[in-house]
Each structure stands twice: as structure tokens, then as C-alpha cells.
């Protein structure tokens with residue numbers, strides 16, 4: 001089996017002023033001095049990126065990510081931000097296709113594909129999110145839904161783009177609900193996603209791909225989720241907003 005480096009990311013969503021972000025990162029860098037259990041990514045809101053980047057200079061194991069980008073290089077897109085701007089702010093990663101972006105901002109597969117291409121062209125690694133709604137989970141249609149999200153966006157992408165992507169399985173019914181997927185449910189979905197990647201892009205790409213789980217991850221459930229063979233990391237929302245809970249999740253990585 002290919003050994004994949006585990007990657008745990010904190011998606012702060014629309015939380016933390018610059019001052020709050022700085023204080024959280026100061027606490028985290030203190031708690032995580034010497035930590036080398038996995039790659040750690042922090043995704044603060046845009047306004048806090050440069051301040052957080054400065055604090056992370058001396059913590060090479062903690063990297064910076066953004067929560068969104070626009071695929072155009074520049075231009076008349078009021079309120080948007082480009083991949084080059086994110087790189088300049090110190091980002092290495094960017095979340096693409098989070099269910100909240102798909103749901104509230106109508107982001108389509110075609111648009112997400114453009115974002116992935118723009119991100120990788122600028123040297124960013126996308127964290128590409130997929131996941132089903134509760135009715136699809138309950139009716140058993142979730143495998144078809146996940147396959148169609150993968151095919152719709154990743155089909156035919158060049159191998160350098162695929163190799164840069166971190167995939168995140170985030171069942172929508174588990175996001176912010178306190179109801180995480182059971183470890184065996186996460187494993188089943190991750191194995192299916194890896195199989196689909198393999199079908200589209202071959203064994204080597206699929207075996208190397210890091211697939212994170214996201215949705216109500218807590219210090220209590222992180223270890224068991226991470227013990228599944230195809231769970232290669234976590235994408236943490238609420239529990240990443242507090243230094244103690246995020247650190248305790250990170251310490252569950254073996």
C-alpha cells in the first residue's frame with residue numbers, strides 16, 4: 001500500500017477578525033512547536049491571510065490555505081480574488097467546491113473545473129470538496145452522486161493537476177450538525193472515491209491521492225476516523241476555531 005502523508009486542514013469559514021486570527025495562530029504555533037505528525041493547513045478568511053502568513057514563517061509544518069478563488073487571472077470581478085493574489089499572500093492551498101459555495105453561491109462543476117486549473121497553474125494545491133445531501137445518503141443514491149461530482153469536475157484533467165489535488169469527502173448532512181459519518185461510512189465513501197479516481201486517471205494517481213474526511217470532526221472522533229485505511233486526513237470546521245480542540249485533533253494523527 002502507498003504511504004500517504006496525512007494532511008489536516010482547518011477551514012475557519014467566515015470566522016475570526018484579524019486580531020482573533022493572530023491570537024489563535026499564536027496559541028497554535030506554541031502548542032504545536034516540534035509537532036511533526038502530519039501536514040497542517042490553516043484556512044483563515046481573506047482579510048487575515050497576510051497576518052497569519054507572517055506568524056507561520058517560523059513554523060514550516062503549518063501551511064496557509066485560502067477558502068476560495070476566482071479562476072480569472074485578473075479583471076472586473078468585484079469581490080473576487082485571484083490565485084496569484086493568494087500565492088502572494090503566502091497561500092499554498094485553496095479550498096475549491098465546498099458545499100457552502102456550491103449551495104449559497106451556485107458554483108457549478110464547469111466553474112469548479114476552471115478554478116482547479118487556475119489554482120494549479122499558479123502553484124496552489126486545491127482541496128477539492130465533494131459530498132452528498134441527507135436524502136441521497138438515506139436513499140442509497142450517494143455512490144452515484146459522488147461519482148457524478150468526481151466525473152463532472154475531474155474528468156480528463158491533466159495529470160499534473162490531478163496530482164496536486166487533495167480530495168475532501170464532506171457529507172453535507174455531517175457539516176456543522178454534530179453528526180459525523182461513522183468511520184465505516186467514511187471508509188466506504190473514501191474507497192469509492194479512490195476507485196473512481198483510479199477508473200478515470202489510473203492506479204498511480206489514485207494510490208497517491210490524499211482523501212480527507214470533513215463533517216463534525218472533533219477530538220473525540222478524529223482518531224477513529226483517521227484509523228480507516230482510506231482516510232488520509234481531515235478537513236475541520238468548528239473544532240479548528242479553538243487552539244485546544246484543533247491541537248487535540250492533530251495529536252490523534254498516528
Ligand SMILES: O=C(CO)COP(=O)(O)O
Nearest residue numbers: 011175176215216237238
Ligand atoms: O465544512 C466543514 C469543513 O470544511 C466541516 O465543518 P464542521 O467541522 O464544523 O462540521
